[in-house]
Amino acid sequence: MIAIIPHTVTPVQVGMAFAVVEVLGNTLNLTDIVFGWLRDISGDYVAPMKLLFVYALIGISLLLASRDRIGKIGIGRSNLNSNP
Numbered sequence: 001m002i003a004i005i006p007h008t009v010t011p012v013q014v015g016m017a018f019a020v021v022e023v024l025g026n027t028l029n030l031t032d033i034v035f036g037w038l039r040d041i042s043g044d045y046v047a048p049m050k051l052l053f054v055y056a057l058i059g060i061s062l063l064l065a066s067r068d069r070i071g072k073i074g075i076g077r078s079n080l081n082s083n084p
Contacts (some may be wrong), residue, residue, distance in 0.1 A: 008066070031055075 002021060009017045031051070038047040 028055075 002018070005017045005021065006014055034051065035048040038051065039045060041047075
């Protein structure tokens with residue numbers, strides 16, 4: 001994920017983009033603790049699974065919001081139809 005950052009932001013914003021990724025990464029590393037805590041207070045895995053569902057919704061919405069931008073800069077395009 002970190003390798004794609006320079007392809008998705010302007011050179012001026014690369015440092016800030018790396019910082020955002022690091023902060024989010026460190027914050028989301030706390031999810032193991034949160035999952036265990038939710039499991040302990042609820043007694044089952046329903047609450048942790050709901051949290052995972054929320055994470056998935058956030059990830060999908062970020063992907064959908066950024067896919068036009070990623071497509072415009074050429075990431076993910078294959079050269080299968082071009083002749084060498």
